[in-house]
Amino acid sequence: MSNRPSFHGASGVGIFARGVRGSLTALVALVMFAMMMLTTIDVAGRFLLNAPVKGSDELVSFLLATLIFASLPLITWDERHITVRLFDRWIIGRLHRVLDVLLSATSTIVLAVVTYRMWIQGVLMSEGQHITGALEWPIAPIAYLMSVLSGLTTLILVGLTWQKSVGAFNPYSVDIESERVGAD
Amino acid sequence: MEISLIGFAILLLLIFLGLPLGFAMILVGVCGFAVLRSLSGALAMSSQQIIDISLNFGFSVLPLFVLMGAFVNRANLSQELYDAANSWLGHRRGGLAMATVAACGGFAAISGSSLATAATMTKVAMPPMRRYGYDNGLAAGTIAAGGTLGILIPPSVPMVIYGILTETDIGELFVAGIIPGILLIVLYCTSIAVVTWIDPKAGPKAPRIPLNERWPYLAKVWGVAALFFVVMGGIYGGIFTPTEAASIGAFGAMVFVLWRRRLTWPTLIGSLVEAGRTTGTIFAVGFGALIFSNFVTIAGLPRDLVGVIRAFDLPAVGVVLMICLILIILGMIFDALAMILLTVPVFFPIVASLGLNPVWFGIIIIIVVEIGLITPPIGLNVFVVKSIVNDVPLGKIFRGIVPFFFASIVGLLLIIFYPPIALVLPSMMR
Numbered sequence: 001m002s003n004r005p006s007f008h009g010a011s012g013v014g015i016f017a018r019g020v021r022g023s024l025t026a027l028v029a030l031v032m033f034a035m036m037m038l039t040t041i042d043v044a045g046r047f048l049l050n051a052p053v054k055g056s057d058e059l060v061s062f063l064l065a066t067l068i069f070a071s072l073p074l075i076t077w078d079e080r081h082i083t084v085r086l087f088d089r090w091i092i093g094r095l096h097r098v099l100d101v102l103l104s105a106t107s108t109i110v111l112a113v114v115t116y117r118m119w120i121q122g123v124l125m126s127e128g129q130h131i132t133g134a135l136e137w138p139i140a141p142i143a144y145l146m147s148v149l150s151g152l153t154t155l156i157l158v159g160l161t162w163q164k165s166v167g168a169f170n171p172y173s174v175d176i177e178s179e180r181v182g183a184d
Numbered sequence: 185m186e187i188s189l190i191g192f193a194i195l196l197l198l199i200f201l202g203l204p205l206g207f208a209m210i211l212v213g214v215c216g217f218a219v220l221r222s223l224s225g226a227l228a229m230s231s232q233q234i235i236d237i238s239l240n241f242g243f244s245v246l247p248l249f250v251l252m253g254a255f256v257n258r259a260n261l262s263q264e265l266y267d268a269a270n271s272w273l274g275h276r277r278g279g280l281a282m283a284t285v286a287a288c289g290g291f292a293a294i295s296g297s298s299l300a301t302a303a304t305m306t307k308v309a310m311p312p313m314r315r316y317g318y319d320n321g322l323a324a325g326t327i328a329a330g331g332t333l334g335i336l337i338p339p340s341v342p343m344v345i346y347g348i349l350t351e352t353d354i355g356e357l358f359v360a361g362i363i364p365g366i367l368l369i370v371l372y373c374t375s376i377a378v379v380t381w382i383d384p385k386a387g388p389k390a391p392r393i394p395l396n397e398r399w400p401y402l403a404k405v406w407g408v409a410a411l412f413f414v415v416m417g418g419i420y421g422g423i424f425t426p427t428e429a430a431s432i433g434a435f436g437a438m439v440f441v442l443w444r445r446r447l448t449w450p451t452l453i454g455s456l457v458e459a460g461r462t463t464g465t466i467f468a469v470g471f472g473a474l475i476f477s478n479f480v481t482i483a484g485l486p487r488d489l490v491g492v493i494r495a496f497d498l499p500a501v502g503v504v505l506m507i508c509l510i511l512i513i514l515g516m517i518f519d520a521l522a523m524i525l526l527t528v529p530v531f532f533p534i535v536a537s538l539g540l541n542p543v544w545f546g547i548i549i550i551i552v553v554e555i556g557l558i559t560p561p562i563g564l565n566v567f568v569v570k571s572i573v574n575d576v577p578l579g580k581i582f583r584g585i586v587p588f589f590f591a592s593i594v595g596l597l598l599i600i601f602y603p604p605i606a607l608v609l610p611s612m613m614r
Contacts, residue, residue, distance in 0.1 A: 039431030071464030081204035
């Protein structure tokens with residue numbers, strides 16, 4: 001899927017990285033499939049058997065949160081976040097690379113803070129014993145899961161930032177061109 | 185108001201430098217909120233927002249419609265659509281280009297993405313237009329412009345996002361897009377007719393196909409028609425909620441791919457992962473947009489803007505025209521998603537305060553976004569076409585776009601000054 005599984009070098013790290021990628025990709029596919037099937041079965045059950053799936057809305061919303069946060073590390077890894085690089089053409093050479101490092105570091109800090117605060121919200125939900133309406137499932141675990149996956153994304157950003165800072169001070173390294181992706 | 189404008193300026197600087205849109209909006213939103221209230225409040229607000237949005241059942245409509253599109257792309261329906269349109273239109277002057285627009289419209293009826301529509305139609309429509317000696321600019325421009333129909337003719341991912349942001353009924357938005365979509369098809373075909381009337385060499389006629397041979401071509405597109413009628417008919421008749429329609433649509437599209445013997449494991453996994461990743465990309469920006477709009481709201485920007493506009497005492501239509509002008513300029517730089525997420529929270533309160541119809545405004549926003557997809561310097565649809573037909577210079581495609589740009593403006597003005605074009609169908613729902 002991606003042609004730049006960035007953490008090359010040590011093969012142990014490479015294998016681990018491929019494993020993480022593969023697991024996340026499988027998780028995304030599985031969750032997306034489950035979401036489609038669950039909603040379809042719910043509709044079919046309601047029309048054909050007059051028996052909708054109990055609490056399917058809550059299950060779907062849990063799946064949605066998992067889907068979003070499981071895809072986040074992959075998108076970040078491939079640098080497929082939506083960006084609008086207007087000033088790109090005027091910033092060239094070494095300055096460009098230094099800027100890349102700074103931007104990557106900024107993203108890392110933003111996400112690290114978000115990760116930490118989501119964990120705290122999870123703790124608060126756990127203490128407040130927040131549960132869903134129909135299935136009465138606790139909400140805290142899903143908040144923890146979101147925080148963990150967001151933490152993984154932060155780690156990937158740390159890796160990318162490191163790699164870029166090495167590139168920034170290595171005159172022979174190849175410039176990494178990030179691609180834009182439009183979801184429209 | 186000052187602080188929100190400073191916030192906007194910093195945000196624009198960060199994203200133009202290349203900070204991903206989502207991260208930039210979270211950063212500026214949290215910092216701005218912290219300045220106005222407190223840092224701990226800002227952090228609690230933002231993390232709770234992210235969790236709430238992710239767990240909101242209503243938003244599941246988005247990945248499901250994206251998934252439907254992902255399956256549809258792999259079902260390879262574009263060739264049949266093109267053949268059907270071509271058999272009826274190809275023998276006219278500029279007919280192959282008109283057929284391209286019509287086929288884009290057909291593809292748009294089952295796909296919610298302009299980029300996907302442009303990409304798939306480039307592969308199908310460009311070779312025959314080249315074979316018959318069409319002007320490359322006209323050919324590529326037609327596909328880029330026709331592709332924008334993907335988000336106006338339902339289903340439409342940007343409409344879903346607009347609906348979520350403004351709490352407007354997604355079903356009504358979808359239904360409202362149908363007649364404007366047909367209107368734009370007609371306007372695009374008209375501009376092709378004008379261009380080829382001025383310069384007949386730009387779009388020579390293809391051989392005429394006898395009438396009795398045309399029907400079989402049309403019959404081949406039954407799959408597209410069936411999918412569209414189940415999804416849109418279900419929404420229109422109030423049988424399905426948009427989320428249910430989306431899952432039926434995704435499931436139906438998967439069955440369709442299966443039936444066409446194109447469903448391999450890589451196809452299935454590829455579609456699912458593509459839909460998941462697109463969803464993640466959208467939500468990453470969505471988190472930022474909601475946090476940023478929280479900041480802008482407590483800073484009083486929408487309220488102050490409403491005050492400014494009241495002070496000018498412009499008629500409602502004048503306000504809408506002004507908003508459109510601003511959005512068309514922004515659209516030259518921003519892509520569809522960024523535009524909607526960034527500007528709708530600011531402009532929608534103004535429109536609401538004037539008592540204007542949110543469905544009508546939604547359609548206007550979508551058409552303006554479509555224009556943004558084909559205007560330089562950053563017109564993503566043009567880039568998509570260019571990436572497939574590499575030998576046509578970018579400047580030539582943008583020149584080929586010009587007639588379609590004016591056609592879109594005409595369509596936009598017609599809908600602004602005569603709202604029933606958008607509103608007559610939703611008013612008859614249920």
